[in-house]
Amino acid sequence: MKRVLSRLAPLLMILVILGCGPAAVVDKKIVQMSYKGTLADGTVFGQSQPDKPIEFMIGAGKMIPALEKGIMGLKVGAKKKIEIKAADAYGEYDKNAVQEVPKEQFPKDLKLAVGQFYRVNSPMGPRTVTIIAITDKSVSVDFNHPLAGKDLTFEIEIVKIRDATKQELAAAFPASPGPSEGPSAPQGAPAPQGAPAPQGSK
Numbered sequence: 078m079k080r081v082l083s084r085l086a087p088l089l090m091i092l093v094i095l096g097c098g099p100a101a102v103v104d105k106k107i108v109q110m111s112y113k114g115t116l117a118d119g120t121v122f123g124q125s126q127p128d129k130p131i132e133f134m135i136g137a138g139k140m141i142p143a144l145e146k147g148i149m150g151l152k153v154g155a156k157k158k159i160e161i162k163a164a165d166a167y168g169e170y171d172k173n174a175v176q177e178v179p180k181e182q183f184p185k186d187l188k189l190a191v192g193q194f195y196r197v198n199s200p201m202g203p204r205t206v207t208i209i210a211i212t213d214k215s216v217s218v219d220f221n222h223p224l225a226g227k228d229l230t231f232e233i234e235i236v237k238i239r240d241a242t243k244q245e246l247a248a249a250f251p252a253s254p255g256p257s258e259g260p261s262a263p264q265g266a267p268a269p270q271g272a273p274a275p276q277g278s279k
Contacts, residue, residue: 170226
């Protein structure tokens, strides 16, 4: 038995060196994470449901980059508090992003209300907008993200880490066109979507 163990020892050491220990959060890993997000005044802007962590791929552009950076290297069971400044979250508030839209451009059956959030299609894809004023002829729409200009705090726990499947990698990182297909227009970076919109979004 001692001889067997002595022969296995070098192999076990090699496995440890090669990283066969507990998985850690690294690029292109699929991560399941529970979280609670709060603003500077303690307001909760979003959190995962009990026993239902969110799942995402590191580097796929679906999370706030600063949040991904904050969890890199963590292992299953790790808990961490991550504070992110507005500029590194959803950006500073832009007054020029508030626009007055003719009321007739909205569907007649849509119930508009000040302070409500709505999902709309824009040249940059679906966005969450906020109605900030309504008159008889127009609607003032704030195209800033609801969390723009706000510092965010995340309290997270890593629940599971796994390798991405070939299908998941292909979907997250489409292959570049071959020489015969010709050049394509450069694509913009995906907008961060790590934190859900505040309650009441339509």
